[in-house]
Amino acid sequence: MRLIPQAAPQLRFARFRREVDEAIARVLEGSTYILGDAVARFEQAFAHYSGRAYCVGVASGTDALALALRALGIGPGQEVIVPALTFVGSAQAVLHCGAAPRLVDVDATTRCIDPDAVEAAIGHKTAAIIPVHLFGHPCDMPRLAAIAERHNLALLEDCAQSHGATLAGRPLGTFGQAGAYSFYPTKNLGCLGDGGAIVTNDEMLAIRLRRLRNYGFAEGERVSGGIGFNSRLDEIQAAVLEALLPRLDAANQERRAAAASYRMCLRNDPDVTLPPDDPGSVYHQFAVEHRERERFAAFLRDAGLNSAVHYTPGLHRHPFFGGAQTGAFPVTDRLASRLLSLPIQPELAPDAVRRLEDAMCHTAIAHG
Ligand SMILES: *Cc1c(COP(=O)(O)O)cnc(C)c1O
Numbered sequence: 001m002r003l004i005p006q007a008a009p010q011l012r013f014a015r016f017r018r019e020v021d022e023a024i025a026r027v028l029e030g031s032t033y034i035l036g037d038a039v040a041r042f043e044q045a046f047a048h049y050s051g052r053a054y055c056v057g058v059a060s061g062t063d064a065l066a067l068a069l070r071a072l073g074i075g076p077g078q079e080v081i082v083p084a085l086t087f088v089g090s091a092q093a094v095l096h097c098g099a100a101p102r103l104v105d106v107d108a109t110t111r112c113i114d115p116d117a118v119e120a121a122i123g124h125k126t127a128a129i130i131p132v133h134l135f136g137h138p139c140d141m142p143r144l145a146a147i148a149e150r151h152n153l154a155l156l157e158d159c160a161q162s163h164g165a166t167l168a169g170r171p172l173g174t175f176g177q178a179g180a181y182s183f184y185p186t187k188n189l190g191c192l193g194d195g196g197a198i199v200t201n202d203e204m205l206a207i208r209l210r211r212l213r214n215y216g217f218a219e220g221e222r223v224s225g226g227i228g229f230n231s232r233l234d235e236i237q238a239a240v241l242e243a244l245l246p247r248l249d250a251a252n253q254e255r256r257a258a259a260a261s262y263r264m265c266l267r268n269d270p271d272v273t274l275p276p277d278d279p280g281s282v283y284h285q286f287a288v289e290h291r292e293r294e295r296f297a298a299f300l301r302d303a304g305l306n307s308a309v310h311y312t313p314g315l316h317r318h319p320f321f322g323g324a325q326t327g328a329f330p331v332t333d334r335l336a337s338r339l340l341s342l343p344i345q346p347e348l349a350p351d352a353v354r355r356l357e358d359a360m361c362h363t364a365i366a367h368g
Pocket residue numbers: 060061062063086087089090132158160161182183184194195196
C-alpha cells in the first residue's frame with residue numbers, strides 16, 4: 001500500500017492544471033515579468049478577498065513580516081513579542097528589521113500566543129506583537145487588540161497559515177494594523193515558488209511597503225527615497241495566485257469537512273487531544289496532541305498515512321534564539337513534543353480519512 005503523503009502541493013497544481021497553465025501562458029505572452037498587470041490584479045483581488053483596502057505583494061511570507069515591521073517604524077533597540085511555537089520565519093523577520101524577538105508561551109487550548117504571557121512580557125522596549133494564527137486557528141484577537149491599544153503597540157498578524165480564516169465572522173488579518181501572508185506552495189493559498197503579501201487599511205503603510213519592496217522607489221520613479229529591497233511578487237506567481245484564489249473558500253471547506261471526520265474518528269481515543277474546534281479555522285494543519293507521538297505516527301504509517309511534526313523544538317530551544325529569552329515555556333515544550341499533523345490538504349484528506357477510519361475500526365474490533 002502506497003503511503004498517503006502528509007502534503008503534496010503537486011496534486012493541487014494537477015487538479016487545477018488548466019487554470020494554472022492558462023495563467024502562466026498569459027504572462028509568457030506579455031512583456032512584463034516584474035510588477036506588471038498580474039501583480040496589480042492579484043493585489044486588488046486579494047485585498048478585496050481579505051476585507052482590506054490595500055494589498056502589497058512581496059517575495060515571501062518572511063519578507064511580508066519583515067517589511068511590514070519596517071514600514072510600521074520598528075527597528076534597532078526595540079522588541080517584538082512572538083510566540084515560541086511557530087515557524088522560525090515569524091522570529092527571523094523581527095531580526096531582519098533590526099529589532100529583537102521576545103518569545104512568549106502559547107495557550108494550551110488554541111496553541112496560539114497566550115495573551116497573559118504577552119502582557120507579562122511587555123516592557124519599555126516592546127514595540128509590537130506578532131500573533132500567529134497557528135495551523136489556521138484564530139488567535140484571541142479581541143484581547144490582543146485591547147492589549148496592543150492599551151500599551152500603544154503595533155499589532156501585525158502572521159497569516160501565513162490562515163488564508164480565508166475568520167474569527168466570529170471577521171477575517172483574520174483585519175484586527176491589527178496589517179496582516180502578513182505567505183504563498184509558499186503548501187500554504188492554503190500557494191504558488192509555484194515563493195511569494196507573500198501584506199494587507200492593510202492604512203494607505204501610508206501601503207505606500208511605504210511599495211517603496212520598501214522596490215529599492216525605495218516611489219511609484220513610477222527610479223530615484224531611491226530611502227532604504228529599499230528587491231522583494232517583489234513576480235508576475236508568474238501572481239497569475240497563478242489569481243487563478244487559485246477563487247478556489248480557496250471551497251478548498252477551506254474541504255479541509256473543515258476532513259477535520260470533522262478526523263474528529264469523529266478519534267474522539268474516543270483517550271490518548272489523543274483534538275485541535276480546538278472553531279468554525280472560522282481553515283486547518284492549515286490538523287494537528288493532534290498525543291502523549292506517545294512516535295507510537296501514534298507508527299500506527300498511522302501502518303494504516304497508510306504519513307504524518308509530520310510542526311514545530312519541534314520551540315523557538316526558545318533553537319540555539320540562535322534561545323540565549324536571549326527569559327521565562328518558562330511549559331505549554332510550548334509540551335506541544336512541541338506531542339503535536340502530530342495528519343494529512344489535511346483537500347487532494348489527500350478524503351483518502352487519508354478513509355484509511356484512518358478503517359484502521360480505527362479494526363483496532364476497535366481487535367480490542368473487542
Ligand atoms: C510559512 C510561514 C512563514 C514564512 O513564509 P515564507 O513564505 O516561507 O517566507 C512565516 N510564518 C509562518 C507561521 C509560516 O507558516
